[in-house]
Amino acid sequence: xxxxxxxxxxxxxxxxxxxxxxxxxxxxxxxxxxxxxxxxxxxxxxxxxxxxxxxxxxxxxxxxxxxxxxxxxxxxxxxxxxxxxxxxxxxxxxxxxxxxxxxxxxxxxxxxxxxxxxxxxxxxxxxxxxxxxxxxxxxxxxxxxxxxxxxxxxxxxxxxxxxxxxxxxxxxxxxxxxxxxxxxxxxxxxxxxxxxxxxxxxxxxxxxxxxxxxxxxxxxxxxxxxxxxxxxxxxxxxxxxxxxxxxxxxxxxxxxxxxxxxxxxxxxxxxxxxxxxxxxxxxxxxxx
Amino acid sequence: xxxxxxxxxxxxxxxxxxxxxxxxxxxxxxxxxxxxxxxxxxxxxxxxxxxxxxxxxxxxxxxxxxxxxxxxxxxxxxxxxxxxxxxxxxxxxxxxxxxxxxxxxxxxxxxxxxxxxxxxxxxxxxxxxxxxxxxxxxxxxxxxxxxxxxxxxxxxxxxxxxxxxxxxxxxxxxxxxxxxxxxxxxxxxxxxxxxxxxxxxxxxxxxxxxxxxxxxxxxxxxxxxxxxxxxxxxxxxxxxxxxxxxxxxxxxxxxxxxxxxxxxxxxxxxxxxxxxxxxxxxxxxxxxxxxxxxxxxxxxxxxxxxxxxxxxxxxxxxxxxxxxxxxxxxxxxxxxxxxxxxxxxxxxxxxxxxxxxxxxxxxxxxxxxxxxxxxxxxxxxxxxxxxxxxxxxxxxxxx
Numbered sequence: 253x254x255x256x257x258x259x260x261x262x263x264x265x266x267x268x269x270x271x272x273x274x275x276x277x278x279x280x281x282x283x284x285x286x287x288x289x290x291x292x293x294x295x296x297x298x299x300x301x302x303x304x305x306x307x308x309x310x311x312x313x314x315x316x317x318x319x320x321x322x323x324x325x326x327x328x329x330x331x332x333x334x335x336x337x338x339x340x341x342x343x344x345x346x347x348x349x350x351x352x353x354x355x356x357x358x359x360x361x362x363x364x365x366x367x368x369x370x371x372x373x374x375x376x377x378x379x380x381x382x383x384x385x386x387x388x389x390x391x392x393x394x395x396x397x398x399x400x401x402x403x404x405x406x407x408x409x410x411x412x413x414x415x416x417x418x419x420x421x422x423x424x425x426x427x428x429x430x431x432x433x434x435x436x437x438x439x440x441x442x443x444x445x446x447x448x449x450x451x452x453x454x455x456x457x458x459x460x461x462x463x464x465x466x467x468x469x470x471x472x473x474x475x476x477x478x479x480x481x482x483x484x485x486x487x488x489x490x491x492x493x494x495x496x497x498x499x500x501x502x503x504x505x506x507x508x509x510x511x512x513x514x515x516x517x518x519x520x521x522x523x524x525x526x527x528x529x530x531x532x533x534x535x536x537x538x539x540x
Numbered sequence: 541x542x543x544x545x546x547x548x549x550x551x552x553x554x555x556x557x558x559x560x561x562x563x564x565x566x567x568x569x570x571x572x573x574x575x576x577x578x579x580x581x582x583x584x585x586x587x588x589x590x591x592x593x594x595x596x597x598x599x600x601x602x603x604x605x606x607x608x609x610x611x612x613x614x615x616x617x618x619x620x621x622x623x624x625x626x627x628x629x630x631x632x633x634x635x636x637x638x639x640x641x642x643x644x645x646x647x648x649x650x651x652x653x654x655x656x657x658x659x660x661x662x663x664x665x666x667x668x669x670x671x672x673x674x675x676x677x678x679x680x681x682x683x684x685x686x687x688x689x690x691x692x693x694x695x696x697x698x699x700x701x702x703x704x705x706x707x708x709x710x711x712x713x714x715x716x717x718x719x720x721x722x723x724x725x726x727x728x729x730x731x732x733x734x735x736x737x738x739x740x741x742x743x744x745x746x747x748x749x750x751x752x753x754x755x756x757x758x759x760x761x762x763x764x765x766x767x768x769x770x771x772x773x774x775x776x777x778x779x780x781x782x783x784x785x786x787x788x789x790x791x792x793x794x795x796x797x798x799x800x801x802x803x804x805x806x807x808x809x810x811x812x813x814x815x816x817x818x819x820x821x822x823x824x825x826x827x828x829x830x831x832x833x834x835x836x837x838x839x840x841x842x843x844x845x846x847x848x849x850x851x852x853x854x855x856x857x858x859x860x861x862x863x864x865x866x867x868x869x870x871x872x873x874x875x876x877x878x879x880x881x882x883x884x885x886x887x888x889x890x891x892x893x894x895x896x897x898x899x900x901x902x903x904x905x906x907x908x909x910x911x912x913x914x915x916x917x918x919x920x921x922x923x924x925x926x927x928x929x930x931x932x933x934x935x936x937x938x939x
Contacts, residue, residue, distance in 0.1 A: 257632060259631050259632060259653030259655060262675050262716075262718070263676055278625070278628065283625070299651045299652070299653065300631060300651075412671075412674075416647075446674075448673070449673075
């Protein structure tokens with residue numbers, strides 16, 4: 253019986269039993285594998301690093317999507333960068349008030365493979381009439397487009413790999429220019445206990461571009477090493493200062509169904525541990 | 541004077557057949573000999589994990605043979621990493637040992653899944669700050685050796701006396717130095733320098749036990765295990781016995797690795813080249829061969845090797861001769877002032893011990909195509925029937 257050992261860290265890592273190898277694409281440039289595991293369902297790994305699993309993906313995707321959309325309150329235009337598995341798209345599509353979704357994915361092959369082997373991730377969302385799918389490098393798209401958005405979401409790989417340019421200053425700056433007034437950018441920013449520098453680097457870049465920025469967190473079991481963080485950047489400081497009651501009202505009004513996201517978690521997710529605050533150069537969680 | 545062995549032509553049928561089938565120049569690689577060398581070294585270094593230094597002979601089938609025996613792989617470039625990816629080597633059994641790397645080399649290795657790297661100075665240590673949570677480093681120490689044919693401690697390596705400071709700096713930066721490594725050289729005549737180096741490393745591992753984020757738990761003793769070219773070398777058990785004894789002094793938590801290249805593949809390689817021209821100049825026969833020091837015999841320049849040569853001839857008479865390569869360059873001479881039976885155009889010249897650092901460092905000078913590499917499963921020169929042979933491209937595909 254085969255096993256898959258994640259090669260993210262030298263001295264620590266998670267291992268899966270491979271109950272059935274479903275797909276493998278090993279080229280000179282990357283190694284994509286999808287297998288079935290008894291505990292996590294179908295598991296996708298890229299270059300030895302777990303990207304998503306059927307069992308725990310809802311935590312990640314609900315937090316990546318619903319926190320900025322509920323906080324915005326009236327998002328009509330949403331841009332997703334990356335997210336080839338379609339699950340971020342699926343969550344965005346739950347919001348009825350969204351009338352246009354642009355998804356920019358660099359690799360159409362990823363979408364094809366995920367629609368076939370991880371069908372629950374997109375759950376038909378690729379057929380949503382509000383979707384405009386663009387196959388292009390995310391940085392190039394945000395640099396060249398004139399379109400503006402209420403919410404921009406980056407659902408990327410780690411900075412070591414194809415997602416590298418989505419962590420750079422140029423990208424964050426270009427996103428800033430693509431946000432409508434009151435807009436917000438939410439980013440995937442890694443497991444901060446293990447990859448503190450990733451959040452710290454993003455914080456340094458946000459600081460020089462956005463009026464209000466912070467991180468919020470969730471614990472995703474297969475992103476091992478504790479909580480992972482999402483970057484939050486906007487020119488509207490009110491978006492992350494909504495009351496519990498207001499978030500709850502919007503959540504009910506949206507009518508979306510969630511398994512992880514709750515209004516209480518939404519608010520609490522912005523409370524960061526001290527070591528992370530120090531790494532991102534903030535004195536406290538509150539009004540800083 | 542360099543000796544050229546004259547083998548009875550009746551025993552040359554095996555090689556002539558192979559030369560006819562594959563053409564010359566050709567490098568024949570016996571995979572059974574590679575297995576034998578690996579198992580011999582494993583037995584001579586009990587408990588030591590062997591990482592094949594693929595630079596010696598970067599060939600897919602050689603890598604597959606060694607992977608089948610449980611070997612790990614030592615890489616020094618992104619190109620070597622791509623080769624391992626093509627052969628589907630588990631990245632957990634690889635180590636990246638080049639002391640000097642570009643940021644993109646580090647990133648490519650991390651993407652491949654290799655998380656062990658080597659540093660030997662502060663600048664190189666600082667390159668790992670962004671990746672400190674993902675990696676484990678070995679600190680390479682230098683031990684200058686007057687004894688080795690190739691001194692590998694001149695260009696790389698941190699002097700042992702500077703090691704504690706570098707380990708302290710790494711600890712301050714939160715970068716984990718998980719072990720020490722050294723390369724005392726290539727083709728060592730005695731194991732004395734290995735023994736000395738292990739002793740020094742043992743002291744440093746013990747002295748710095750409480751300095752870093754964690755104790756060092758790995759010692760990589762490099763390579764240097766000799767094979768016979770133009771002189772006798774001690775048997776591998778004899779060579780490693782004092783090293784093995786010294787390794788027993790290490791703390792129990794330390795695992796030991798080695799990076800053999802030459803020892804595993806050199807004896808498995810036999811080159812066949814053909815006489816393509818012949819001239820009598822100034823009292824000597826000049827024989828022009830279809831490969832020379834820009835090709836399979838490049839190790840005579842880069843690796844300081846002198847390969848044992850043989851021809852197939854029944855005549856006892858020998859004449860002074862020169863064996864020259866095919867290029868226009870006058871330095872392209874394999875052997876000068878050798879006494880040879882008279883050779884004829886089409887005759888085969890055989891080079892032994894030519895598996896390591898031969899085709900690996902061949903150039904494309906004069907636009908001459910590289911020699912073909914043929915992997916044989918078993919070496920049967922005494923049989924008239926050929927062993928089944930498979931052919932592979934001489935060089936790995938460019939990444």
